[in-house]
Amino acid sequence: MTELPVLHPPAGLLEVADGLEAGGYQAWAVGGAIRDALLGRSRADWDLATDALPEEVRALFPRTVPLGPEHGTVGVLAEDGTLYEVTTFRLDVETDGRHAVVEFAATIEEDLARRDFTINSIAWRPSTEELRDPFGGSADLQNRVLRAVGDPWRRFTEDYLRVLRAFRFAGLHELEIEAETRAALAGSVEHLPRLSAERVREELLKVIASPAPSTALDLYADYGALKGWYRELAPAVEGPLWTETLAAVDSVPAHRSFLRVVRLLLAAGAGGGGDAEAAEAILRRLKFSNAEIRRGTRLVEHYLPLVHPADGSATLRKWLHSVGPDQARDLFRLHFAAARASGSVEGQRALLFTWQRVHDELVQAAPVTLSQLAVDGSDLLELGLPRGPLVGVMLEELLEQVIESPERNERETLLGSARELIELGGLDSLDSPESDGPE
Numbered sequence: 001m002t003e004l005p006v007l008h009p010p011a012g013l014l015e016v017a018d019g020l021e022a023g024g025y026q027a028w029a030v031g032g033a034i035r036d037a038l039l040g041r042s043r044a045d046w047d048l049a050t051d052a053l054p055e056e057v058r059a060l061f062p063r064t065v066p067l068g069p070e071h072g073t074v075g076v077l078a079e080d081g082t083l084y085e086v087t088t089f090r091l092d093v094e095t096d097g098r099h100a101v102v103e104f105a106a107t108i109e110e111d112l113a114r115r116d117f118t119i120n121s122i123a124w125r126p127s128t129e130e131l132r133d134p135f136g137g138s139a140d141l142q143n144r145v146l147r148a149v150g151d152p153w154r155r156f157t158e159d160y161l162r163v164l165r166a167f168r169f170a171g172l173h174e175l176e177i178e179a180e181t182r183a184a185l186a187g188s189v190e191h192l193p194r195l196s197a198e199r200v201r202e203e204l205l206k207v208i209a210s211p212a213p214s215t216a217l218d219l220y221a222d223y224g225a226l227k228g229w230y231r232e233l234a235p236a237v238e239g240p241l242w243t244e245t246l247a248a249v250d251s252v253p254a255h256r257s258f259l260r261v262v263r264l265l266l267a268a269g270a271g272g273g274g275d276a277e278a279a280e281a282i283l284r285r286l287k288f289s290n291a292e293i294r295r296g297t298r299l300v301e302h303y304l305p306l307v308h309p310a311d312g313s314a315t316l317r318k319w320l321h322s323v324g325p326d327q328a329r330d331l332f333r334l335h336f337a338a339a340r341a342s343g344s345v346e347g348q349r350a351l352l353f354t355w356q357r358v359h360d361e362l363v364q365a366a367p368v369t370l371s372q373l374a375v376d377g378s379d380l381l382e383l384g385l386p387r388g389p390l391v392g393v394m395l396e397e398l399l400e401q402v403i404e405s406p407e408r409n410e411r412e413t414l415l416g417s418a419r420e421l422i423e424l425g426g427l428d429s430l431d432s433p434e435s436d437g438p439e
């Protein structure tokens with residue numbers, strides 16, 4: 001029926017498939033690799049499905065890794081060192097919208113029937129070059145249609161993650177969602193809050209890693225799927241902010257995935273964006289790491305105001321001091337993405353100019369942090385300042401002088417300055433009651 005497409009599996013996959021077939025088992029390439037191959041896109045990670053049980057797979061190959069024996073997946077190392085996932089045919093026996101109880105199945109047809117969309121339920125057997133496509137996935141691919149396997153309502157009820165997966169596949173591959181699938185999606189979004197934060201986050205990161213996340217994210221918005229997990233983003237969808245945001249997310253280079261997330265979260269909050277608390281709430285809800293929550297929240301907080309081309313050097317250094325060098329780079333990356341997205345040549349030129357100047361400050365290592373100061377706390381103690389919070393206050397004061405005039409960052413100059421301040425304030429005569437001398 002279907003014209004046999006030319007598939008180009010990697011050599012390592014053929015080696016593993018041959019090994020299984022030689023052992024008397026079936027080896028079927030399945031899932032995303034077949035879908036992408038039919039779309040003419042090559043990829044490295046091909047997965048195999050087999051009727052061999054996990055321990056039988058392990059017995060066939062010299063180098064294997066158990067990848068989740070409970071799921072029936074064994075990693076097999078090909079000679080070239082690539083790891084291929086070999087999974088025993090499976091069948092869902094019980095589902096609750098979040099997890100499935102799976103059993104091993106006897107046939108590839110059963111295995112294909114438990115998969116989510118027709119385009120993901122195509123199998124190809126290298127040994128016979130046979131394509132098994134019981135749900136018409138190749139035709140759907142050709143016609144650019146996303147369709148659930150079987151009854152869409154049931155399929156989403158079994159696992160609500162499939163709702164978000166639908167948006168990702170439809171967005172990424174520019175597929176029209178088939179009418180019944182569409183209705184079932186619309187009726188299922190309200191159950192998304194039942195998913196675990198980890199699965200929702202990982203799914204978001206897959207969307208974010210795709211070349212242009214905007215199409216899938218826009219489907220999230222259209223179907224009301226932002227309401228639960230991303231509720232602080234929902235108000236943005238009503239206005240022009242959303243279109244700007246999506247374009248800017250696409251403009252952040254794909255390998256800076258966390259910055260893409262931050263660019264998205266800049267639209268969170270009722271006040272039209274830039275609401276650090278709203279962004280933080282989403283990051284926390286999705287259980288991002290503490291470091292990511294901190295980084296994301298700080299970036300949203302410091303996104304505006306940015307330094308300006310007309311600002312003086314001291315202002316630039318003060319800004320650098322308040323955000324730090326790493327964050328400064330990230331902030332400029334975010335602003336560049338927004339300017340690129342809006343197509344504003346003027347905006348990009350101004351950013352480029354400002355960044356050049358910030359960069360010069362960084363390269364000249366004009367001191368902006370305490371560690372770059374030519375004196376430290378022990379110097380101040382030697383001048384007679386008592387141990388305690390005043391040491392920090394004094395250092396901050398000296399740093400401020402240096403940010404204002406970098407040439408002051410000389411030991412003698414700063415010590416002179418400190419001596420003067422200590423004397424002026426009578427600070428050395430302050431006796432701290434607990435300490436009777438340096439420890």
Ligand code: ATP
Nearest residue numbers: 030031032033114115116117120121159161162206
């Ligand atoms: P990609 O790796 O490009 O994101 P993929 O199709 O390989 O896409 P995976 O999440 O790696 O997606 O899953 C591999 C295959 O397993 C899918 O093609 C699909 O057949 C099946 N599958 C994965 N997750 C589900 C799910 N939640 N429900 C049903 N089938 C699924």
Ligand code: MG
Nearest residue numbers: 031032033045
């Ligand atoms: Mg995959």
